[in-house]
Amino acid sequence: MLVMPWLWAVFTVIAAAAQTARNAMQRSLTERLGTIGATHVRFLYGLPFALVFLGVVHMAVPAPAPAVSGTFLVWTLFGALSQIGATALMLAAMRERSFVVTTAYTKTEPVLVALFGVVLLGDHLSLTAWLAILVATSGILLMSWKPGTEQSLRPALLGLVSAALFGMAAVGFRGGIRTLDTPSFVMAATTTLAVGLAIQTAVLTAYLAVTDRAGLLAILKAWRPSLVAGFLGAFASQFWFLAFALETVAKVRTLALVEVIFAGLVSGAIIKQATSPRDGLAIALIVIGVAILLSFG
Template identity: 75%
Template sequence: MFALPGLWAIFTVVAAAAQTARNAMQRNLIATLGTIGATHVRFLYGFPFALIFLGIVNAAVPGAAPKIHGSFLLWTTFGAIAQIGATALMLAAMKERSFVVTTAYMKTEPVLVALVGVFVLGDHLAATAWVAIIIATAGIVLMSWKPGAEMAVRPAILGIASAALFGLAAVGFRGAIRSLEAESFITAATTTLAWGLGIQTLILTTYLLVTDRAGLMAIFRAWRPSIGAGFLGAFASQFWFLAFALETVAKVRTLALIEVLFAGLVSGAIIKQATSPRDAAGIVLIVIGVGVLVSLG
């Protein structure tokens, strides 16, 4: 299926915005549901929306549904498990540090993702793309680690570990999408989303049934605030997967660094506080890196 040049960038920006809103909603659920419970919300309540998306795509997009095979299931399961761990670590970090700082820690992932994408998926990156990734990542580092400030080691480790797992999840899901012989990239992406969320829902529901049935019941009782997080999670993932279907993981995840700016807006850090020269320099580096990357097509 033909895709317009630069469409992956639009998908990525939409996904980043939706993910920022979802992360904020999930963070608010930690107090009542705990880290694992708040993690499960995005999967349990997102899965029905993924099925709706898949039904709409199958009805609207021409072509037969892709055949599910072993390689697809392996890639999807790998991505699903990595994403579960990444989400849990992210929420654990958010319990100890601010929303925007945790988001910044997590956005140290592009260089790692680029390396994994090259060696595991065979993605090709031009030298200019590598430069753009490094510049944008340097901007995140500049914003995140303030000179003279006390370094909170535990949330930093949690946030960076979360970033690594999110990167591995992205590689897994792109591998799954590419393994499907679908006539449309939209169908391949949406099929992968539905299977991924289904696997995640099964894993965490089973885990909570065995280890914490009271916690699982609490998730069901908190359905009102959880539906919004579930929808935004599925909506964000839909656009992430569409971007992964069209472009390398490294380029998608580097453009996703704009999520840090969105997080600043959500937390009020940019609106209510003056931007320091260091933060301004970091933002400039992010914008330059992302701008160079998008200009490459």
């Protein structure tokens, strides 16, 4: 299947924009549904859309459905459970820090995901790619740490552990995609998305049914805003998975740092939280790192 070498970057930017909108929507649902409830929204209401995407792909792509192996299920289960934990911790951090700063904490992910990808998937990264990752991540650290002000350790730890789990989720999903025997990267990515969301929906629905039936009922009652969050989540994940099918997770997640810029726009325009000149310098470093990655990585 002929693929343009820059296509993964287009997929990544689209995914980052959709994920920013999804995160903002989920953040607004956290106060209403709680952290676990808001986490479940992206899976429960995202699954129907993922199944629609899969149906469209089956009709449009002239390739048979790939066989699902035990290895595929292990990788996808690993990715799905890691993403549940990452999303819950991210939303918990957002309750204590600003939207853009919490997004920055979670975006310390590229260095971690690069290491995970090299160790677990055998991904190869050039020295230039490592330089791009480090420059962009330094911008994230600059944005996250504010000298001269009181720092709260809890949201920082929540954000950093969330970043590690998001990194493991990306590696797990790319591992799952790579095990599928199909000539179509679109088919592999969409199949993995549908199976991953099905696992996540089953796990969290069962958990809430046992521990918080009132919370589960509240999620069902809040179907209108949840449906929007679910669609945005499935749409973003579709493009993340397409990018993972074409490029190493380290490069994808480094370019994904543009989400911090998108979050800054959302923060100023919608959530009304200020972004300082220091944050502007941090964003400049992120842009430089991304530019190095796209030009030379």
